[in-house]
Amino acid sequence: MKTTYLGQNCFLFTYKEKNILTDPFYNFGKEKSKFDISAQKIDYILITHAHGDHIADVKEVLDLHPEAIIIGQPEICGYFNHPNSIDINFGGSAKIDDLKISMVSASHTSSFPDGSYGGEPAGYIFRFPGKNIYFAGDTSVMSDMELFPKLFGNIDLAILPVGSHYTMCARKASFAAAELLKTKKVIGCHFDTFPPIEIDHKEAHQHFAVRNIDFTLPKLGEVFEL
Numbered sequence: 001m002k003t004t005y006l007g008q009n010c011f012l013f014t015y016k017e018k019n020i021l022t023d024p025f026y027n028f029g030k031e032k033s034k035f036d037i038s039a040q041k042i043d044y045i046l047i048t049h050a051h052g053d054h055i056a057d058v059k060e061v062l063d064l065h066p067e068a069i070i071i072g073q074p075e076i077c078g079y080f081n082h083p084n085s086i087d088i089n090f091g092g093s094a095k096i097d098d099l100k101i102s103m104v105s106a107s108h109t110s111s112f113p114d115g116s117y118g119g120e121p122a123g124y125i126f127r128f129p130g131k132n133i134y135f136a137g138d139t140s141v142m143s144d145m146e147l148f149p150k151l152f153g154n155i156d157l158a159i160l161p162v163g164s165h166y167t168m169c170a171r172k173a174s175f176a177a178a179e180l181l182k183t184k185k186v187i188g189c190h191f192d193t194f195p196p197i198e199i200d201h202k203e204a205h206q207h208f209a210v211r212n213i214d215f216t217l218p219k220l221g222e223v224f225e226l
């Protein structure tokens with residue numbers, strides 16, 4: 001599996017030639033990422049919650065890739081009323097070949113830009129042979145995180161928000177990674193997009209370094225092999 005960071009909580013995951021776009025918000029930073037949605041093949045759109053900085057570009061994706069399948073809460077799938085969708089809820093999973101994507105809780109809020117109810121916010125565990133990746137979505141530290149390695153096995157990588165203000169800061173995320181998730185590798189997200197979530201990169205790295213966690217603050221357009 002590989003992933004490309006496209007800003008905020010938007011990543012393009014590729015697994016066995018299937019492309020999964022998370023929380024579409026790529027237009028905000030595309031002058032740096034150089035991401036061209038029209039040049040892609042989008043098979044799935046995975047949504048954690050309904051806030052505007054997580055769904056802003058869903059309509060464009062569906063206009064260009066009407067065959068794409070939305071994966072998300074029943075409320076989110078219902079809102080977009082897209083004929084191709086997999087509406088799951090907490091405890092449920094979607095399968096893509098031998099990749100299983102399980103919905104887990106997140107501590108946040110969720111409403112659409114028009115004020116309508118977006119369901120409960122979520123994170124996801126990506127499970128494929130020999131690996132587990134925790135894709136947290138927007139969240140604070142929560143006790144449920146301690147259950148994830150017990151339920152799913154070792155968390156090989158956690159993708160965690162670190163921007164503070166609306167989510168965890170780097171200090172809290174490093175605590176969650178070390179004490180609850182028991183993971184040794186973290187990619188940060190949901191930072192620097194807007195003034196309230198601009199962070200000190202050096203300080204963020206220090207919080208993870210003291211806990212001996214391999215930590216990355218990705219650049220727009222950066223590609224990772226997972």
